[in-house]
Amino acid sequence: MKPGTFDLLILLFIFLGLQAWWIIPIIIKNNKLNKRGNDLREDIKQLEKLYKK
Secondary structure (H helix, E strand, O other): OOOOHHHHHHHHHHHHHHHHHHHHHHHHHHHHHHHHHHHHHHHHHHHHHHHHO
16 A cells, blocks of 8 residues: 555545535435425325315
């Protein structure tokens, strides 16, 4: 193994960890908003069907 490879791997893992630290909460929040939007769309469709009759 060449000198410095271990240090480079450590820096790479730190970089990936920091990226995941701020990206994962954004993805989770986005999924929650999308689920809420889908639930609202279903409610709107049900109300439209009810009032069309």
